[in-house]
Amino acid sequence: MVSESLGIIEPQFFKFEGDFELESGKILEGFNIIYETYGNLNEKKSNAILICHALSGNHHAAGYSNEEKNKAGWWNELIGPGKAFDTNKFFIVSLNNLGGCHGSTGPSSVNPKTSKIFGKSFPLVTVKDWVKSQNLLRKHLGIDSWHAVSGGSLGGMQALQWAIDFDKHIKKSIVIAAAPKLSAQNIAFNEVARQAIVTDPDFDQGSFHPKRGLGLARMLGHITYLSEEMMKEKFGRDLKKEKYEYGFDVEFEVESYLRYQADTFSDKFNAYTYLLMTKALDYFDPARGFENDLNKALDRTTTDFLILSFSSDWRFAPERSKEIVNALISSKKSVSYAEIKKHAGA
């Protein structure tokens, strides 16, 4: 059965004009959030699902856009008529987070105070800040409670934070391939990506297009997103040419792939957004406000949880998801868990 396409999706804007206090104590004097919706909101406004994006994601999760008529949104396989997030039944909302570079207020936006591009002066934002801004979007849409909030990786962390901060406004939390906080190794990878960007001389000069550094960050990211098995299946030790060349041009297919990823990504993504997103990952630690006890953090939530992990995910391995599951079980919450065999993808 070929699924019906959602066709071209027009993005919408939510303009918030009040002062928005961030977890850091800094104030954003209003902001814009770009978002898309798929499917229709029912009369009771009870069928809305919020999709949260990961590190390099954006609001364009499904269907096609006027800019990219041939390239579907990043979760198009999951969102649409008859799909997992069935647009025949649900009203799906997907946004670009604050600090992003796809239309929401971020480093590439004009600071209304100075009439200049924010750039490096854009404040750091956290998962908690995002969830708070998403809650304002919820109100704006006239939705009392999300049927569900879902996302993978950094998106899954938002789904988890929703259940902690606004459990009256979320019925189900679907947390995919996430962790309750980053490990030292996770932080270490983020730090290498950041150092690649901030040590690029083009970044020092404030050009905001440190193409080399951003490319390196993307290459490194790709290694952590792809499972070892998937890399093995996709590339193995396949050579571009027939034999070893004994030089520094591309020899193995995997090198070619990484260089291509670096090149295309670094042309279009904002380096400062990349820095912000990695910091949001590092800072995420919902137990921190609850004596470092995740059970306590989850204690008051009434949300139902679905926790999903991938057996081949080595960055946020199933063990990390199980930490969340175990805390939920200890707190006597409603939780379902599934470990998906086979490789993880992004």
Place this chain on the structure above:
Amino acid sequence: MVSESLGIIEPQFFKFEGDFELESGKILEGFNIIYETYGNLNEKKSNAILICHALSGNHHAAGYSNEEKNKAGWWNELIGPGKAFDTNKFFIVSLNNLGGCHGSTGPSSVNPKTSKIFGKSFPLVTVKDWVKSQNLLRKHLGIDSWHAVSGGSLGGMQALQWAIDFDKHIKKSIVIAAAPKLSAQNIAFNEVARQAIVTDPDFDQGSFHPKRGLGLARMLGHITYLSEEMMKEKFGRDLKKEKYEYGFDVEFEVESYLRYQADTFSDKFNAYTYLLMTKALDYFDPARGFENDLNKALDRTTTDFLILSFSSDWRFAPERSKEIVNALISSKKSVSYAEIKKHAGA
């Protein structure tokens, strides 16, 4: 029991004056190899053990040097009187490989043909080339057969290649934390390190001191050498200060550690040597000359093997060592295998 120290070790030099043909087909017109020895060669010259270094290693494996009187060699815990490689019984030889930057002929040496520093013109060398040069060192030392050849990671690959290429001159091969060839993921990490170096503008300008790029490569290397558990134990999510700073200065201890590693390493290591060493890792694939069949590659060897792996090693995990063990068993060779629990270290 406190082990006796080997004291200050004076390095020695082996000068080879003939043409040395590399696997790439290129010719090195002679070379120097710097090496150290620990313990005494017996009359029968039957107690010599060769130690091979890994990516960023050198000849100074044990004792102290005149340059660094307070810092012991990189395997000092294992080499010395009464230690695993017991210098009361064995004559240990440790060298800096061709292409290195610690005294053996490499990119920072003068090319006798041009009287200029080799730099980028230094040819790529392989594990097979190293073993061939080490065999010339063996002859120079008047040793008919090594009692053993040993090393970890890239050093272990040399110990394996020795058994394939010169099995008449090696009795035991001790292969630690290695793999019979790199996976796509292993190559991918090396490629990011190389790209960090070659995209550093200082490298383009031929300064050979692309400090930023080399520092990034080192940071990334450290993440792959340290086990996730060790990073967790050593750093966890410990902060440098008491609370989140919401900025890009060092916040987590692990960031501080990585930046320090990058800084100290990139001051002293040669970037082109780093590139060469990563390529030698990528190229290593002893089965390649034997119809991609490791069993066939190992078929003719008469060497005894000890294969060691670390349970927490995620770069060259125990599964990779077992590939070697299984090929040896299939070929009915003498092999012992041990998986060492607890963390891997470098």
